[in-house]
Amino acid sequence: MATVFAPRLSGLGARVTRDEDGTPAYVRQAREGDARAFQELFRNHRRDVGRLVARLLGPRPDVEDVVQEVFLQVFRSLQNFRGEARFTTWLHRVAVNVTLMHLRAARSRPRLGQELLDEPAAPDGSSPVDEAARNQRLRALYRILDTLSEKKRAVFILHDLDGVPAGQIAATLDTPVLTVRTRLFYARKEVYAAMAGDPTLESIARELASPEAAAAAAESPQ
């Protein structure tokens, strides 16, 4: 084992000590039973995992539960990490699998009405009305994405919403790149077809468009 950087700091500017194979040292330390290393692992990856889970789930109130579940699973299975993939790839794979399992389970449970779900926090400067409209739009999108199969949904979200390259998605999902591209192709096809056939999107389209374009759309002959 060779260390690249010694100080073990948390917070801004802290660098991660890595083992010779590039795996963060806290992974090995956690595998050896160092409780602080678990904490370091969580702090270093929570934002990435949180973002990934939130993207995959969409605007739902259970993001926090799933993120926590991901880290619980990661802690418990760290002993199974064989170093065949980069640690982050393995971590993302666990996150995707836990999230998909959660979605699968959620589909088989009775669903609450959308109005009962917590609203995501409004960003600074946006009015509650704007925020409600934004959430409505996002839900419309995720309603369409919910119609996709789980695999196509994951690929579409990771690639088209989160900007993850196909090669990285392939590693995360443990799938050939060609399969990822094929799923993406069909996912887009289904999503676009659903968009084109969804009457509710007309109002969203007008809302999103500039006032001039909206006015022109309103005046255009049907």
Next chain:
Amino acid sequence: MNPHPSIDSLVAHLDAPASAVGSHLDACSECRTRASRLAGGLALIDEAQRTSIPPLPWERMESVLQDEAARLSVEIRAGRLRPVRVVPAWVGGALAMAAGVALVAGVQAWRHHEAAPSTLAHRVLPAATPTTAPSLAPQAPRVDGVVLLASGGALYQAPSEAGVPLARVDVVHEGARVETPGAGRAVFTVGQGWTADLRARSALQLARLRDDRADLTLEHGEVALAPAAGETRALRLVDGPWSVEAHGAVMARSEATVLRVVVLAGHVDVRRDGGDALTVTGPMVVELPLDGGAPVQSSAGASDPAALDLALFASQRPLALIPDVDPSAALTLRDQGALPSALEAARFAQPGVLEARRGATAVRLDLASSEPPRWTPVHPTAVVAARAPTLHAPTEIPTPARAADPVDARIAAFEHNVPARLQRCFDNCREQNRCRAPMQGQVRFDVSADGHAVIRSIDASAEGARSCLVNQAQFLPAPRTDSGFTFAMPYRFAE
């Protein structure tokens, strides 16, 4: 009017206006509506991309996770949770290939014991670049070896350190030395796709283990080297003035005055002091005088028992224990090395007599015979399936009852063999967290009369392995029967 444009055409048009689609939209209100909806949807995607992720209550989450981390730390320190040992995926194939080539070539050699030795095929090649030449080129990445088998007190010695006992799945590094005492043996991977089998009373220096090439120095004793399937890179073995670049399975033995090289398959390029090369094509035995004299074809030939020593098999106890080897690797007999993966079960029926099963065929190798030993078919019921059910860590050989009916025997052998073939599905499922803990339950199979196995049901904890199991099931070597049969495979993994 032109036919309505497809969704793809509309998306492309919204991205970069196309005149044909544009003129169609001018005339078609239906498509204008579609395009409008689509534009709204695409804008949604843009908006979703820009949407920031809502903040999460990290502190609250951390306190929950800390409790779990503390609990796991205690478990790990108490030794109740252990890391998985790292063995590259290709190791199993390499091991199987190595053992397969060695055994098959060995048996072939025995069969052709009386055959006249073929002539030495050679040609002169350009001189090789000396390995010690200084180079400004970046070094290829190191590829550590993994020990597949270590027995009889094999030692590992890192540079300027004392020797330590070698154990299975240890990792060996460039620059280290492996030594085996009188009853010792060490089998380990070398470079990206080779396996070295260091026999008793031998020592080997791992001079270079790099991605582009591996060099070994045989100090004394005997080593068998075998490439994995499809491996095209050569392996270089050095002894005294000689450098042997192997392009196929070889065995090399350093004796008092010569380095004896048994070319089992492929060919070797032999060089003296980095000079011109002599290519020797197998099967062939060549002796390289350590005083630098001219290489000679051995009078023994590749079929010489001294060149390929199967006597090890003959001297063992009647029952061979099976260690808990990586299930993807070949069947391994303790202290004996690997057998070809095609052999699904093996045991010593009596001292010097090895019985094995390959598919529905049972074969026997009588090593104590005065005749050159060769595999001969025997009645299937005479073979006891002895492959470890690898889903449960084996400590003893299970000894299934012999079935009087050959069909029952085939079914029993098949059922016994299934866990090892499906092990990888469970391993992957656990590693990727697709299976639920505790992993315990059954997978039930239906096998048709013509020998096709399909999954009937999978318990919930292994549901995540379904696609792998379904896929693998179609390749299970199920026996043909009159009316088909069903069976259940239990699985259980300790947490």
